[in-house]
Amino acid sequence: ADPALIFDLGGKFDKSFNEAAFNGAEKWVAETGGSYKQLEMQSEAQREQALRRFAESGANPIVMTGFAFGDVLNTVAPDYPDTKFVIIDMVVDQPNVRSVVFQEEQGSYLVGMLAAMASKTGTVGFVGGMDIPLIRKFECGYAQGVKAVNPEAKVVMNMTGTTPAAWNDPVKGSELTKAQIAQGADVVYAAAGSTGLGILQTVADEGILGIGVDSNQNYMHPGHMLTSMVKRVDLSVYEAFKDGPALETGLVVSGLKDEGVGYALDEYNADLITPEMKAAVDAAAEKIKAGEIAVHDYMTDNTCPVE
Amino acid sequence: MDYATLIEVLGSTLRLGTPLLLACLAGLFSERAGIFDIGLEGKMLMAAMASGAVAATTGSAWIGLGAGIFASLLFAGVHGLASITFRGNQLISGVALNFVASGATVLIAQTLFGQGGRTPPLSGAARFSPIQLPGVETLAAVPGFGPFYAKVLSGHSILVYIALLCVPLTWWLLYRTRFGLRLRAVGENPESVDTAGVSVIRLRYTAVVLTGVLCGIAGAYMATSLQAGFGREMTAGRGYIALAALIFAKWRPWQALWATMLFGFLQAIALRPDVIEGTLHMKIPVPALDALPYILTVIVLAGFVGRAIPPRAGGQPYVKER
Amino acid sequence: MAKLPTWADLVLVPLISLLLAAVISALVILAIGGDPVEAVTVMVDGALGSPYGWGYTLYYTTSFIFTGLAVTVAYHAGQFNIGGEGQAQLGGLGVALVCLALPWPHWSIALLAASVGAALFGAAWAAIPAWLQAKRGSHIVITTIMFNYIGAALIVYMLVEVLRPIGQMDPASARFPVGAKLPNFGEIPGLSLIFSNKVPANVSFFVAIAACFAVWALLWRTRLGYEIRAFGKSESAAVYAGISPTKVIMLSMLISGGLAGLMAINNVMGESERLVQNASEGAGFIGIAVALMGRNHPFGVFLAALLFGFLYQGGAEMGLWTTIPIELRLLVQGLVILFTGALDTMVRMMLTPFFRTARGAA
Amino acid sequence: MTLGKDTGRQATAAPSNMQAGVPAIELRGISKAFGPVQANKDISIRVMPGTIHGIIGENGAGKSTLMSILYGFYRADAGEIFINGRPTTITDSQAAIRAGIGMVFQHFKLVQNFTVLENVILGAEEGALLRPSLAKARKTLAHLAEEYELEVDPEAVIEALSVGHQQRVEILKALYRQADILILDEPTGVLTPDEADHLFRILRGLKAQGKTIILITHKLREIMEITDRVSVMRRGEMVATVTTSETSPEALAELMVGRKVLLHVPKATAQPGATVLDVENLRVTDGAGVARLKGVSLKIRAGEILGIAGVAGNGQSELLEVLGGFAPGKIEGRVSLSGQDLVLSGPGATGETRRAAGIAHVPEDRHHLGLILDFAAWENIAFGYHGAPDYQANALFMDNDAIIRDTEGKMARFDVRPPNPQLPAKSFSGGNQQKIVLAREIERNPVLLLVGQPTRGVDIGAIEFIHRRIVELRDAGAAILLVSVELEEILSLSDRIAVMFDGQIMGERLPDQTNERELGLLMAGVATEAGAA
Numbered sequence A: 001a002d003p004a005l006i007f008d009l010g011g012k013f014d015k016s017f018n019e020a021a022f023n024g025a026e027k028w029v030a031e032t033g034g035s036y037k038q039l040e041m042q043s044e045a046q047r048e049q050a051l052r053r054f055a056e057s058g059a060n061p062i063v064m065t066g067f068a069f070g071d072v073l074n075t076v077a078p079d080y081p082d083t084k085f086v087i088i089d090m091v092v093d094q095p096n097v098r099s100v101v102f103q104e105e106q107g108s109y110l111v112g113m114l115a116a117m118a119s120k121t122g123t124v125g126f127v128g129g130m131d132i133p134l135i136r137k138f139e140c141g142y143a144q145g146v147k148a149v150n151p152e153a154k155v156v157m158n159m160t161g162t163t164p165a166a167w168n169d170p171v172k173g174s175e176l177t178k179a180q181i182a183q184g185a186d187v188v189y190a191a192a193g194s195t196g197l198g199i200l201q202t203v204a205d206e207g208i209l210g211i212g213v214d215s216n217q218n219y220m221h222p223g224h225m226l227t228s229m230v231k232r233v234d235l236s237v238y239e240a241f242k243d244g245p246a247l248e249t250g251l252v253v254s255g256l257k258d259e260g261v262g263y264a265l266d267e268y269n270a271d272l273i274t275p276e277m278k279a280a281v282d283a284a285a286e287k288i289k290a291g292e293i294a295v296h297d298y299m300t301d302n303t304c305p306v307e
Numbered sequence B: 001m002d003y004a005t006l007i008e009v010l011g012s013t014l015r016l017g018t019p020l021l022l023a024c025l026a027g028l029f030s031e032r033a034g035i036f037d038i039g040l041e042g043k044m045l046m047a048a049m050a051s052g053a054v055a056a057t058t059g060s061a062w063i064g065l066g067a068g069i070f071a072s073l074l075f076a077g078v079h080g081l082a083s084i085t086f087r088g089n090q091l092i093s094g095v096a097l098n099f100v101a102s103g104a105t106v107l108i109a110q111t112l113f114g115q116g117g118r119t120p121p122l123s124g125a126a127r128f129s130p131i132q133l134p135g136v137e138t139l140a141a142v143p144g145f146g147p148f149y150a151k152v153l154s155g156h157s158i159l160v161y162i163a164l165l166c167v168p169l170t171w172w173l174l175y176r177t178r179f180g181l182r183l184r185a186v187g188e189n190p191e192s193v194d195t196a197g198v199s200v201i202r203l204r205y206t207a208v209v210l211t212g213v214l215c216g217i218a219g220a221y222m223a224t225s226l227q228a229g230f231g232r233e234m235t236a237g238r239g240y241i242a243l244a245a246l247i248f249a250k251w252r253p254w255q256a257l258w259a260t261m262l263f264g265f266l267q268a269i270a271l272r273p274d275v276i277e278g279t280l281h282m283k284i285p286v287p288a289l290d291a292l293p294y295i296l297t298v299i300v301l302a303g304f305v306g307r308a309i310p311p312r313a314g315g316q317p318y319v320k321e322r
Numbered sequence C: 001m002a003k004l005p006t007w008a009d010l011v012l013v014p015l016i017s018l019l020l021a022a023v024i025s026a027l028v029i030l031a032i033g034g035d036p037v038e039a040v041t042v043m044v045d046g047a048l049g050s051p052y053g054w055g056y057t058l059y060y061t062t063s064f065i066f067t068g069l070a071v072t073v074a075y076h077a078g079q080f081n082i083g084g085e086g087q088a089q090l091g092g093l094g095v096a097l098v099c100l101a102l103p104w105p106h107w108s109i110a111l112l113a114a115s116v117g118a119a120l121f122g123a124a125w126a127a128i129p130a131w132l133q134a135k136r137g138s139h140i141v142i143t144t145i146m147f148n149y150i151g152a153a154l155i156v157y158m159l160v161e162v163l164r165p166i167g168q169m170d171p172a173s174a175r176f177p178v179g180a181k182l183p184n185f186g187e188i189p190g191l192s193l194i195f196s197n198k199v200p201a202n203v204s205f206f207v208a209i210a211a212c213f214a215v216w217a218l219l220w221r222t223r224l225g226y227e228i229r230a231f232g233k234s235e236s237a238a239v240y241a242g243i244s245p246t247k248v249i250m251l252s253m254l255i256s257g258g259l260a261g262l263m264a265i266n267n268v269m270g271e272s273e274r275l276v277q278n279a280s281e282g283a284g285f286i287g288i289a290v291a292l293m294g295r296n297h298p299f300g301v302f303l304a305a306l307l308f309g310f311l312y313q314g315g316a317e318m319g320l321w322t323t324i325p326i327e328l329r330l331l332v333q334g335l336v337i338l339f340t341g342a343l344d345t346m347v348r349m350m351l352t353p354f355f356r357t358a359r360g361a362a
Numbered sequence D: 001m002t003l004g005k006d007t008g009r010q011a012t013a014a015p016s017n018m019q020a021g022v023p024a025i026e027l028r029g030i031s032k033a034f035g036p037v038q039a040n041k042d043i044s045i046r047v048m049p050g051t052i053h054g055i056i057g058e059n060g061a062g063k064s065t066l067m068s069i070l071y072g073f074y075r076a077d078a079g080e081i082f083i084n085g086r087p088t089t090i091t092d093s094q095a096a097i098r099a100g101i102g103m104v105f106q107h108f109k110l111v112q113n114f115t116v117l118e119n120v121i122l123g124a125e126e127g128a129l130l131r132p133s134l135a136k137a138r139k140t141l142a143h144l145a146e147e148y149e150l151e152v153d154p155e156a157v158i159e160a161l162s163v164g165h166q167q168r169v170e171i172l173k174a175l176y177r178q179a180d181i182l183i184l185d186e187p188t189g190v191l192t193p194d195e196a197d198h199l200f201r202i203l204r205g206l207k208a209q210g211k212t213i214i215l216i217t218h219k220l221r222e223i224m225e226i227t228d229r230v231s232v233m234r235r236g237e238m239v240a241t242v243t244t245s246e247t248s249p250e251a252l253a254e255l256m257v258g259r260k261v262l263l264h265v266p267k268a269t270a271q272p273g274a275t276v277l278d279v280e281n282l283r284v285t286d287g288a289g290v291a292r293l294k295g296v297s298l299k300i301r302a303g304e305i306l307g308i309a310g311v312a313g314n315g316q317s318e319l320l321e322v323l324g325g326f327a328p329g330k331i332e333g334r335v336s337l338s339g340q341d342l343v344l345s346g347p348g349a350t351g352e353t354r355r356a357a358g359i360a361h362v363p364e365d366r367h368h369l370g371l372i373l374d375f376a377a378w379e380n381i382a383f384g385y386h387g388a389p390d391y392q393a394n395a396l397f398m399d400n401d402a403i404i405r406d407t408e409g410k411m412a413r414f415d416v417r418p419p420n421p422q423l424p425a426k427s428f429s430g431g432n433q434q435k436i437v438l439a440r441e442i443e444r445n446p447v448l449l450l451v452g453q454p455t456r457g458v459d460i461g462a463i464e465f466i467h468r469r470i471v472e473l474r475d476a477g478a479a480i481l482l483v484s485v486e487l488e489e490i491l492s493l494s495d496r497i498a499v500m501f502d503g504q505i506m507g508e509r510l511p512d513q514t515n516e517r518e519l520g521l522l523m524a525g526v527a528t529e530a531g532a533a
C-alpha cells in the first residue's frame, strides 16, 4: 500500500515545518520511485475525516504533522489496527502509532547562542506561533542559549496567537517583528510556521538578522538569515515511508544526539557565522550530547529557568 | 505605554488601517449611490490574488496593482449587473460573490503556482517598498514630533499615501463636484435624479466601478505591500470590518478615515497583548480585542451612539413600473 | 416582466441556476487544466459509490438541513439571517457545555438535553440582532454578520481559556463522556447492515428530518407560522390583521437561530465528540444556498441539502484524488447563491421566451 | 425682467383667440399599460399656450400617468407628442426639460437631506464643479423668488421645510430649467387653504408671464376658480375637454364619475338603536408632527350607517386607522364602543383587540392592508381571524380544512368568481378581491363595521352587490362607519352624512336634506348654513 502524508493547517508550502515533511516524502519518492497520497488540512473539524479516508483507502503508513492530530488519532487508530500511523510532535499511546518528538530546546539553545553572539544591541527577539507549551519549549531553549553567551542580553518574546490560525498569519508576524525591532531587537527567531514568512520578510526589509525554523530557511533572504534551527521532520517522514507498513511503533525522541535537530550552516549564511561563533556553538553541541550541558525542556514542568 | 511603543503601535495602525480605509471608501461610493455591497471582502481577495500572481510573474508591483484593479472590477461588474440591471437582491449578490472569490482565488493561485493556493513570495520591484518622506533625517531628532514623523508618517508604501490621499479626494468629489451631488442624490432618491434628466443606471454603474477600483487597490496593497505575496483568505474579514467602519463613519469620507484608523488601531493593539497588559495592568483576552470592532459596530447600529442613517434608497433596485 | 408558470418558477429556475453554476464550474475546471468528467466521476464515486461515501454525504446533509431550515424560517418572516454560522458555532458551545456537565446515562437523554442546549445557545445568538431589528431598526444582515465574528471570538476564548483541559495543546474541549455518544449509522440496527461502524452520519439525521416536518407544520399549520408568513409578505397588512411585528421578528429569529444551533448535535455531538474551533465549517453559510435552492420550503431544503451534502463529500474526494483543489466547492456554492438569489431575474428572463412560444403554439 | 427663455412665441394670449394658433402641447393617441392595468387608453388632448388647463378625474383615472409620460418619466406604449406644433420624442426627462416642460409631481422628487439650492441645480449644473453652479443658482433663485412670490431660503435643508415650501422648491426647479410649460399634479392636495391661495396667485403670475400650465386636481372648486379649459379623465380615458366658463361643477362631476345615477340600493329607513360608537374629541398628530385629526367627535348607533364624505387626505384614513387599531401617530381623545372605552395606543391597540371587541374593518387600501396578495383566498379569509376558535384544530394547529370549508361558503354567498379557495388573492379581479374582504369582515356579525372606499376600482355589478350587503348588515343591527370619496355612494348608503375637511368634521347632514353641491362646498372647507341636522 502507498503511504500517506497529512499536513497541518500551516499548509504544505510553509517553507518550514510542513514543508520539511513534504521534502522528506519527496526524497523517498526520488529514491524509491514510489507514490504517496497527501492532504492539507483546511479546518480543525476535518482531521478525523482525513485520517479515516486514508485508512479506508488502504494507505499505510499514514504520517501526520502536528500535535493537533493527537486527539483524533487516539480515537481513530484503534478502528484500524492493521494500519500504522506516525504522528510528529505529539505522543499518542496506541499500539499501531509511532510518535516522533524532538528535543527542540537543544537546537534552539544553539541558535540562541548564535543570536547572542551576532547581536550588537544585546537584545534579541523570538516570535512564536501558537501559544502552546511546544512553542514555549523553543523559546525557553533559545533564551537559555542567549543567556549562556551573554547573561545581560534581553530576549523579547511574542506569540502570534492562541489558535492554529497563529501558524498562518504573516501580517501579524510582520507587525510583531516591527515591534520587537523597535524594542531594540536585531536578531529575531521565528518559530511560527507560515507566519514566519512575514517575520523573516520584515527582518529582511528592516535590515536585521533572522533565524528560521524547522526547515533550512537560510536561502530565503541571503545576508539576513543568521541561521535556521533545523528539525529533521523530513528525516522522520522519510524513515516512516521507508519502513513502510512494517514500521516499528512506539515513542521516538530525536535530538542533537541523532542529528534530529541542529543549526544550519550553508553558503547563504557562511558570511554571517564567524569561525569563533561556529567553534563555540559546536563545542556547546558536544557538551549537550555528552550531557555536560543540560538544556531545560519547558514541557517537563511548564516553566523556564531563564526569563 | 511609553512613547516609543505608542509610536510603534501607531505606525502599525496606519499599515493595518490602510486596506480598511480603501475598502471603506470603496463601500462609500457604492452605498452612497444606493447599492449595498457586502462583497467588498471578495473583491479585495480577488485583487490580492491577481496582483500577487501578476506581480510574481512580471516582477512589477505596478502591473500587479493594475491586475488587482482589473480583477476587482470584474467582480464589481457582476455585482452591478445583478443589482442594477437585473434588479436582484444586493445583499445576496454580495454574499455570493464573496464565496466565489474565496473559491476562485485559491483555485487560480493553486493552478498557477502549485503552492497550496499561495503565490510565490514577492521581492524587489514586485513589491511596493517603503518610501521615506522628505526631511526624515533632519526631523527625526526633533523630540516628540520627530519620531512620530519618522516612524508613523514616513516609511510606508506608496499605496498607504494614495489611500490617505483618497480621503480628501473622495470628500472633494462627493461635496464639491457635479458628479458627487448626483451620486449622493441617487442614493437618497433616485427619482429625483431621474426626473432631473440624469441616468440613474449610468450613475450607479459609475459608483460600482469606483468601488471596484478602490477595492482593487486595497487588495493589491495586501498582497504587494503589507505582505509579500498572496495567501489564501488573506483579507481575513477586512471587507466586513470596512463595512462596519463605513456605518461607524455614517457614510462620510473624513469619518471613514477616523473609523478605519480606529479599527486599525484596535487591530494593531490586538497584536500586542503585552502592551495592553502593561498599560491597563490587567489581562484582556485577545479574542475580546479581536471582536471589539464588531461589537463597536453593533453598538453604533443599535443607535446608542448617534444614529447611523444609511442612504435612503440603499439596497433597493430602482423600479419605476411595478 | 412576463410571468412564468408556478411550477417553472419552483423547479425550473433553481435547476437552470444549478446548471449555470455547473457549466461555469466545468469551464473553470477546464481552464485550470482539469478534466470535468473525471471530477464528476470522482465526486459521484466518492459521495455515492460506497456506504462510506453515503455516510459522509448524509452527515453533511444533516448539518445543511438544519442551517437551510434556519434561513428558511427567517426568510418567511422577511428576515435575511446571515448569522447561521455564528449561531451554529454557539450551538456547539451549548452542546459541549451540556455534554460535559454530566456523565450521561444514555445517549437519548443526552441528545435531548444537548438539543435544548444547542437550540438555546443558537437562539440566544440570534436574539440580539433580532431585538435590534425589531426595536431599533438595525439592519439584521449587518448585525448577524457582526455576530458571526463576535461568536467566533467567543468560541476561541471559551476553548482557549475555559474548556481546554489542562495539559492539552490544541484549543478544543475535552472529549464528551461515552454516555453522550450518539449512535452512528453503523450502530443503528438495520442501517448497520449497510453502513460500517465508522461513518459520521448519526441519529441526528432523523432529528433533521423531524425538523423538516416541524418547520413545515410550523409555517403552514400553526397560527405563529401563519403570522410569520403574513408578516413576511406584507408588514403593513400584518399590522392591520393585529400581528405584532416585534413578536414575529423575535420569534422567527429565535427559531431560526435555534435551528442553526441545533446543527451542533450533528457535528459536535455526533461526529467530533468534542468542541473544536470553527466546528461548523461554513455550514451556516451553505444554509443560504440550500434555502435559496430549496425555494424556502422544508422539502426543497431537504433535497437541496442532499445536493450540497453530495457536493461537499464529493468535493472533498475530488480534492483528495484529483489535482482540482477542494475550493471548487466554495465556487459552486457561491455561484448557486448568485444565480438563485441575485440573478434569478436573469434566469427567468432566459426562460420566458420558451414559455411564450409554448403558449403561442398551444 | 423676464427670465423665461425667449423663443419669440406669444407672450400673453388673450382668452378670445385661445382656440386659434398652435397648441403648446398636443398629445395624440397616448396609451400606457402597467402590466394588466391600462392606465391610459388612446388619449388625445390640446393645450393652448398661455392658458391654465385643468385635468380632473377620480383616483386611478390615469392623470398622473399621462403627465408622467409627457414629462418623460414613463414611456408611452403608443401615441405622439407635439410641443409647440413640432413632433417631439420624449425619451426621458432630459428631453422633456429640453422641450421646455417642467413638472411638479404629486409625490415630490426632492432629495430630503439636500439644501434647496442643491435640489434646484441637480441635473442642471453649469459644469463639473459645484461652486459656480451654486453661485449662479443662488442669484437666479433670488430673482425668481421676487418675481413669482416664491420665497424660500436657498440654504434650507428640504426635510426642515413645510410641504408648501417643498412645493415651491419643485416649482423653482422647473422655472430654473426655464420651463415654459408647467405641470402640477394635485398641488393643493397637501396644502393648507392659505398655501393653496398663495399657490394660485403664483400660478396666475406665471400665466401672466406667458407660461402654459397644466393643473391636475379633483377639486372642482379649484378647476372653476383658476382654469381656462378642463379635461376630464375616467378609467384611463379622456372623456371630455370643455371651456371652464361654459361648464358647471355638477356637469364636471357627472363626467368624472361617468354614471348619472348610482344604482340605488333599496333600503328601508333605519331603525337606530343604542349608541355603539362614541368618538370624543379625537386628535392625531403623525410622526412628522402634522396634525391629522383636529378634534373629531361623532356617534353611531346600532342599525345606522354614518357616511363620511371628504376629499382624500383630510383625515378620514387616520380616523379609520385609529378605530381599526393602528397607531398613525400620537393619539388623544376618547373612543368608546357600546359604553366600553377603547385603548387607543400601545400594546392594547391592535387589530386583534379591535376584532375581539367586535369591530370589523374593510380597509381603504385592500392591496396593502386588506389582503396578502400572494396568499390563497382561504388564507385571506382567515386573515385577522386566524386566531378564531373555529379555525383551530387543537391547541397547536390551525384547522386549515375548516377554513377552506368556511371559505367555500363565503365565496358562494358573496358570489366570488372563480369560487376557488386555493387561488391566490392577486389572481382575482378588484371587485372579487373586495368581496373576499367584505365576506371576511361582514360574516362575523360585527358590532361595528369600519369600511373605507368599499367600491374603489370595482365594477358596477359588484358595487350593487357590495352595497346591498352593507345595508343588510345595518338592518341586522350593526353600526357602520362608511368612508368614501364617492359622493353618490355616500348619499345612497348613509343614514347620516358627516363631511370631513382638514382633520375636522365640517358638518353633518341628512341625505334627503342635502345635495352634492352642498356637500361639495363642505368638502372644500366652505362652511354653509347648516340645514336640518
Ligand SMILES: Nc1ncnc2c1ncn2[C@@H]1O[C@H](COP(=O)(O)OP(=O)(O)OP(=O)(O)O)[C@@H](O)[C@H]1O
Binding pocket: B320, B321, B322, D034, D035, D037, D038, D039, D057, D058, D059, D060, D061, D062, D063, D064, D065, D066, D106
Ligand atoms: N408605476 C406604476 N406601476 C404600475 N401601475 C401603476 C403605476 N402607476 C400607476 N399605476 C396604475 O395605473 C392606474 C392609473 O394611475 P394614476 O396614478 O395615473 O392615476 P391618477 O389619476 O393620477 O390617480 P390619483 O388621483 O389617485 O393620483 C392606477 O390603476 C394605478 O394603480
Ligand SMILES: Nc1ncnc2c1ncn2[C@@H]1O[C@H](COP(=O)(O)OP(=O)(O)OP(=O)(O)O)[C@@H](O)[C@H]1O
Binding pocket: D036, D037, D060, D364, D365, D366, D367, D368, D428, D429, D430, D431, D432, D456, D457, D458, D459, D462
Ligand atoms: N391599492 C388599491 N386598492 C384598491 N384598488 C386598487 C388599488 N390599486 C389599484 N386599484 C384598482 O383596483 C382595480 C383592480 O384592478 P383589476 O384589473 O382587477 O380590475 P377589474 O378587472 O376591472 O375588476 P372587476 O372586474 O372585478 O371590477 C384597478 O382598477 C386598480 O386601479
Ligand SMILES: [Mg+2]
Binding pocket: D063, D064, D065, D106, D185
Ligand atoms: Mg395621480
Ligand SMILES: [Mg+2]
Binding pocket: D429, D459
Ligand atoms: Mg373587470
